Amino acid sequence: MTDHDEFPAKRVAVGVDGSAQSKAALQWAARVASALGCGIDAIVAWEYPASYGWGMAPMGWPSETDSIATVQGAIDEVFGEHKPANLRVVCEEGPARTVLIDASKGAEMLIVGSRGHGGFASLLLGSVSAACAEHAHCPVLVVHGEPSLSSKESAL
Secondary structure, three states, X not given: OOOHHHOOOOEEEEEOOOOHHHHHHHHHHXXXXXXXXXXXXXXXXXXXXXXXXXXXXXXXXXXXXXHHHHHHHHHHHHHOOOOOOOEEEEEEEOOHHHXXXXXXXXXOEEEEEOOOOOOOOOOOOOOHHHHHHHHOOOOEEEEOOOOOOOHHHHOO
Protein backbone atom coordinates (compact mmCIF):
# COMPACT_ATOMS: atom_id res chain seq x y z
CA MET A 1 0.00 0.00 0.00
CA THR A 2 1.15 3.52 -0.63
CA ASP A 3 0.38 7.03 0.50
CA HIS A 4 -3.01 8.19 -0.81
CA ASP A 5 -1.70 11.73 -1.46
CA GLU A 6 0.34 10.48 -4.44
CA PHE A 7 -2.76 9.57 -6.45
CA PRO A 8 -5.28 11.68 -8.32
CA ALA A 9 -8.50 12.39 -6.40
CA LYS A 10 -10.53 10.83 -9.20
CA ARG A 11 -10.19 7.07 -9.42
CA VAL A 12 -11.40 3.97 -11.17
CA ALA A 13 -12.02 1.00 -8.89
CA VAL A 14 -11.40 -2.47 -10.31
CA GLY A 15 -12.03 -5.82 -8.67
CA VAL A 16 -9.07 -8.16 -9.04
CA ASP A 17 -9.18 -11.77 -7.84
CA GLY A 18 -6.62 -13.42 -10.10
CA SER A 19 -9.17 -14.86 -12.55
CA ALA A 20 -8.86 -14.30 -16.31
CA GLN A 21 -11.92 -12.04 -16.24
CA SER A 22 -10.45 -9.88 -13.49
CA LYS A 23 -7.24 -9.52 -15.48
CA ALA A 24 -9.32 -8.32 -18.42
CA ALA A 25 -11.07 -5.89 -16.04
CA LEU A 26 -7.68 -4.62 -14.88
CA GLN A 27 -6.68 -4.03 -18.49
CA TRP A 28 -9.91 -2.09 -19.10
CA ALA A 29 -9.35 -0.10 -15.91
CA ALA A 30 -6.02 1.13 -17.28
CA ARG A 31 -7.70 2.28 -20.50
CA VAL A 32 -10.57 4.02 -18.73
CA ALA A 33 -8.32 5.64 -16.12
CA SER A 34 -6.04 6.97 -18.84
CA ALA A 35 -8.98 8.42 -20.76
CA LEU A 36 -10.49 10.03 -17.65
CA GLY A 37 -7.22 11.11 -16.01
CA CYS A 38 -7.91 8.94 -12.97
CA GLY A 39 -5.97 6.82 -10.55
CA ILE A 40 -6.63 3.08 -10.38
CA ASP A 41 -7.54 1.16 -7.25
CA ALA A 42 -6.98 -2.58 -7.79
CA ILE A 43 -9.23 -3.97 -5.08
CA VAL A 44 -9.13 -7.44 -3.57
CA ALA A 45 -11.43 -8.72 -0.84
CA TRP A 46 -10.73 -11.61 1.48
CA GLU A 47 -12.54 -13.25 4.34
CA TYR A 48 -12.54 -16.35 6.44
CA PRO A 49 -15.66 -18.52 6.14
CA ALA A 50 -18.36 -17.70 8.69
CA SER A 51 -18.12 -21.23 10.10
CA TYR A 52 -14.72 -20.47 11.65
CA GLY A 53 -14.45 -18.80 15.04
CA TRP A 54 -12.30 -15.82 15.86
CA GLY A 55 -9.42 -17.84 17.20
CA MET A 56 -9.33 -20.40 14.42
CA ALA A 57 -7.70 -19.50 11.11
CA PRO A 58 -8.49 -22.30 8.66
CA MET A 59 -5.50 -24.02 7.10
CA GLY A 60 -5.17 -23.42 3.37
CA TRP A 61 -7.70 -20.57 3.29
CA PRO A 62 -6.40 -17.39 1.58
CA SER A 63 -5.23 -14.67 3.94
CA GLU A 64 -4.70 -10.97 3.38
CA THR A 65 -1.08 -11.70 2.39
CA ASP A 66 -2.19 -14.34 -0.14
CA SER A 67 -4.80 -11.97 -1.57
CA ILE A 68 -2.29 -9.16 -2.05
CA ALA A 69 0.12 -11.60 -3.72
CA THR A 70 -2.67 -12.68 -6.08
CA VAL A 71 -3.35 -9.07 -7.10
CA GLN A 72 0.35 -8.32 -7.54
CA GLY A 73 0.67 -11.41 -9.75
CA ALA A 74 -2.28 -10.28 -11.88
CA ILE A 75 -0.80 -6.77 -12.18
CA ASP A 76 2.58 -8.22 -13.22
CA GLU A 77 0.93 -10.50 -15.79
CA VAL A 78 -1.23 -7.75 -17.31
CA PHE A 79 1.29 -4.89 -17.32
CA GLY A 80 4.73 -6.47 -17.02
CA GLU A 81 7.28 -3.72 -16.51
CA HIS A 82 4.81 -1.05 -17.68
CA LYS A 83 2.61 -0.69 -14.61
CA PRO A 84 0.55 2.49 -14.53
CA ALA A 85 2.13 4.98 -12.13
CA ASN A 86 -1.26 5.81 -10.64
CA LEU A 87 -2.11 2.23 -9.64
CA ARG A 88 -2.47 1.14 -6.03
CA VAL A 89 -3.52 -2.13 -4.42
CA VAL A 90 -6.35 -1.98 -1.90
CA CYS A 91 -6.96 -5.08 0.21
CA GLU A 92 -10.06 -5.20 2.41
CA GLU A 93 -11.48 -7.90 4.63
CA GLY A 94 -15.09 -8.74 3.84
CA PRO A 95 -17.34 -10.20 1.19
CA ALA A 96 -16.23 -9.18 -2.32
CA ARG A 97 -19.58 -7.67 -3.25
CA THR A 98 -19.65 -5.49 -0.10
CA VAL A 99 -16.04 -4.35 -0.47
CA LEU A 100 -16.50 -3.44 -4.15
CA ILE A 101 -19.82 -1.65 -3.62
CA ASP A 102 -18.24 0.37 -0.80
CA ALA A 103 -15.27 1.15 -3.07
CA SER A 104 -17.66 2.47 -5.71
CA LYS A 105 -18.53 5.43 -3.48
CA GLY A 106 -16.74 8.38 -5.02
CA ALA A 107 -15.27 6.34 -7.89
CA GLU A 108 -15.70 7.45 -11.48
CA MET A 109 -16.35 3.84 -12.48
CA LEU A 110 -16.27 0.35 -11.02
CA ILE A 111 -14.91 -2.37 -13.32
CA VAL A 112 -15.37 -6.06 -12.57
CA GLY A 113 -15.04 -9.32 -14.45
CA SER A 114 -18.21 -11.17 -15.38
CA ARG A 115 -17.25 -13.99 -13.04
CA GLY A 116 -14.18 -15.24 -11.30
CA HIS A 117 -12.86 -17.75 -8.88
CA GLY A 118 -10.42 -15.62 -6.97
CA GLY A 119 -7.40 -17.52 -8.13
CA PHE A 120 -8.26 -19.86 -5.26
CA ALA A 121 -10.42 -22.83 -6.25
CA SER A 122 -12.45 -22.43 -3.08
CA LEU A 123 -13.53 -18.84 -3.74
CA LEU A 124 -16.39 -18.89 -6.21
CA LEU A 125 -17.62 -15.32 -6.68
CA GLY A 126 -20.55 -16.00 -9.05
CA SER A 127 -22.96 -13.13 -8.40
CA VAL A 128 -20.49 -10.41 -7.38
CA SER A 129 -20.69 -8.65 -10.75
CA ALA A 130 -24.51 -8.74 -10.66
CA ALA A 131 -24.57 -7.27 -7.15
CA CYS A 132 -22.12 -4.54 -8.18
CA ALA A 133 -24.14 -3.68 -11.28
CA GLU A 134 -27.28 -3.37 -9.17
CA HIS A 135 -25.97 -1.60 -6.07
CA ALA A 136 -22.82 0.37 -6.99
CA HIS A 137 -22.71 4.13 -6.45
CA CYS A 138 -21.13 4.82 -9.85
CA PRO A 139 -21.28 3.42 -13.39
CA VAL A 140 -20.22 -0.23 -13.62
CA LEU A 141 -18.41 -1.96 -16.47
CA VAL A 142 -18.72 -5.75 -16.44
CA VAL A 143 -15.97 -7.25 -18.59
CA HIS A 144 -16.46 -10.56 -20.37
CA GLY A 145 -13.60 -12.60 -21.76
CA GLU A 146 -9.90 -12.77 -21.11
CA PRO A 147 -7.14 -10.20 -21.54
CA SER A 148 -5.70 -9.95 -25.02
CA LEU A 149 -2.25 -11.35 -25.73
CA SER A 150 -0.98 -7.84 -26.33
CA SER A 151 -2.19 -6.44 -23.00
CA LYS A 152 1.26 -5.27 -21.97
CA GLU A 153 1.63 -3.25 -25.16
CA SER A 154 -1.89 -1.77 -24.96
CA ALA A 155 -1.23 -0.54 -21.42
CA LEU A 156 1.51 1.77 -22.70
